Amino acid sequence: MRICAFALCLGFAGLLPAMAADVSTVEVILAKVNGDIVTKADLERAKKDAASALKARGATPQQIEEALKQGEKDVLRDRIDNLLLVQRGKELNINVDSEVSKYIAGLQSETKISDPDKFQQYVREATGMTYEDFKAETTNQMLTQRVVGQEVYSKVNIPHAEIEDYYNKNKSSFIRKERVFLREILVSTEGKDEAGKAAAEKKAKDLVARARKGERFPDLIRDNSDAATAKQGGDLGGWEKSDLSAEIVNAVWEKPKGFVSDPIRVGAGWEILRVEEHFKEGQAELADVENEIKERIAGARMAPKVREYLTELRRSAFLELRDDAIDTGAAPGKDTRWENAALLKAETTTREEVAAQSRTRRLLWAFPVPGTNVGATGVSTSK
Template sequence: MRLQYLFPLTFSVAVLFAADVTTIEEIVAKVNGDIVTRTELLRSRAQLEAQLRQQKMTGAQLEQTLKEREGQMLRDRIDQLLLVQKAKDLNINVEAEVSKQLAEIQKRLNIADTEKFQQAVRDNLGTPFEDYKNEMRNSLLTDRVIRQEIQVNVPRADVEKYYNEHKAEFVRDERIFLGEIFLSTEGKDAAAVAQIEKKAKDLAARAKKGEKFPELARDNSDSQTAQSGGDLGGFKKGELNPVIEKMLWDKERNYVTDPIKQANGFLILKVMEKHQAGQASLDEVESEIQNRLFSARFQPKIREYLTKLREEAFLEIKPGFVDAGAATGKDTKWNDPAQLKPETVTKQEVANRARMKRLLFAIPIPGTSTRPNAEAMASSSKVVKK
C-alpha cells in the first residue's frame, strides 16, 4: 500500500513517538473548555523532528532548531484550539469535506473496503482512525475560519510598486515548470497493466481537454506528488532527463504529453509554466508578487486575530510553560484544583445554616404577596385529591 506516500510526515512521527513508551497526561494549559497536555507537546516536537530529519538536518543544527521552535509549540496548539472553538461559534460544518477527503484517499490507495482502509490508517500511522479523522476535521475548520474572518487585500498598485522596486529579482534563466500523474504497474499482471494503460490514456485526454490537472493528479496519481497536485517544480536546461527535456523544452504552457511508458508504470507530464530568459514582465510575475505581498500581510493579521481570541478566552498556563502568542495584560494565572483546601465546618455551623434557610424562606420577597394565591390553592387541592 502507498499510505506512506500520502502521509510521509505523519508516518515518521508515529514511528518516532512509538519509541517513547512513557505516557504523561499532564495538563499544561486550559483553553476555555479544552486542555493541552504535555503528551501533545511531545508529539508536536516529534513531528517537527521528523520534518527536520526529512530535510537532512542532523546534529547540533537539528538540536538548535528544535530548541528555537519548542517555544512556539504551546502557542500553536492554543491557536488551533481557539480557531476550532471559533468555528463552532460560527456554526461552520466541514463533515462533507472530511468525508470527501477520506474517500479520495481511500480511492488513491485502491482499498474498496472501508474497514480495511481504516485498519491501513491505524497500521501505517500508528494512531486510531478517529484521531486521524479528527485532526483532518480540525485542520479544515481552522482553514475555514481563517478564510472567513481574515481579509487581506493586495491592490494592483501595490503589485506594480513592488515589481518596479524589485525588478532585479525577476531577471530569470529559461525555466520549465512541470506537473505529473504517475500510474504504477508494479506487481501487476498483463491484464491489469492493460487496464492501467487505458486509464492513463483517458486521463491524458481529459487533461488535454482542459480538466484541472492538479485535481486529476490528486485523485489518480500514485506518486508522492499527488498531495500537491502533481507539482514537480521548475527546471533549468540540463536538469531534466535528456529524453524528457527533448520532448518538452520547446513546448508551450499547458502542453500535455501522451502516457509515457516507464519500467514501473505510466507517466503523464504537463507544462504548467514556461519562463523565458531575461527580464520577466509584470504580467508574468503578477501572481508571484501577489503571493509574496499576501504572505507578508497575512501573518500580522492572523496574529492580531488570534490575540483578540485570547483576550476573550478563559486561559490558564501552568508555571514552567510559556504561550509565545500571549495577549498583553491577559491574566493566565494557573489554578491547580489539587492545591485547593477543603472547606471544614462544625455541626453547629450546619445547624445554624439550616435555621437561616428556614428564616429566609419565611421572609416575603419584596413586591410579592404573603397571602396564598387562590388559583394556586385550588390547583394544590386538586393535586392533593388525586
C-alpha cells in the first residue's frame, strides 16, 4: 500500500523515472527520525520526481500542477512515514530479499536486457542511482508494504454479513463481461545457451505433467516459477478474450476451471497457464466477487487505520523538526522541537567529503533510505 499522496501517482512498476543528481549541494535538514534525516532537497526532489512520473503517465501540465499543489503540504509527512515504516520493518526482522530478486528479475525480463552489466548500466542511466542503491530503494519500498500488511491489514476482520450487504446495495457495479482468470508458471530461458533452453523446455513439460497428476499448482509456482508474479502465487488476474493473444485463447479460453495448459513459448521462456475461473457475461454472483468487495471495504477502512498506526510509531520515535517544518501527521501532544537550533546551520559539502564520513544514498522520493550516520549540521546526497 502506498502511504504518500504523491506515491499514488507512481505505481511500483514505475521505479525507473529519469532523475538528476547534484554533485555538490547545500542541504538544510528539516527533520531527524530516530537518527535518520530528511532534508529540504529531499522534498524538492520528491516534487520533481512526482511531476516527471505524472508527465510520463500522460498527465497535462494543469493536472500535474493540481496534483502537486494538493500533495505539497504532506511531502514531509510522507517522508517521515516511510522512514518509520522501514525502521519498523527492520525491527521486526522482515526479510524481503526473495521478493526484491523476483522484482528485479521481472524488470530485467521486461527490458529484455539479459546481460547483467548492461542492465545495471540501464538502471544507472534511468534512475541516476547505482544498481546497489536502486536495489536498496526497492527493498525499502517492499519493507513498508510488508509492515503495513502485517501490522495493520492482517488485524482487520470484515464480517460476511457486511460483504453481503455491500453486494446487495451495489449490484449494478458487478455486471461483468466474460473473463478468464489465470495463474502462471514461467520457466525462463533468459541468458541461456541452446542446452539451457532445451533444459528449460523439458522442465516446463515436466511441470505440466506433475500439475496434471495432481500436484498443487501454488506449490509448483512457488518452487519453480521465474516470473515476477511468483510471490503472488502466479496470479495474472482476469482477462477478456480481446485482451489475449490467439495462442493463449486457443490454449485456455474454452477450458474448464483447473485446466493446465501445455507450455507456451513466450519471449522470456516457457509459460504454463492454469484456468482459475471463467466467468460468463452478466450479473456476477456474490461468491465470484466476494474478494473484490473485501478489497473495496478494506481500502476505505484502511487509510485511517494506517494513519493511526503511523501516529503510534511517531509517539515512540525520536523526532526533531525545525520550527518551519510542518509534519501534517504529527502525533498530538508530542514535542518535536529541535533541542539545539544552533546545529541546524546548513553546510556546503562535496560528494567526496560525505563519502569520507559515511556512505549515504540519494533518496528516491517515495522510497526513503534510513541508516545514515550524518551529523546534525548537514548532509550531501548523491547518486
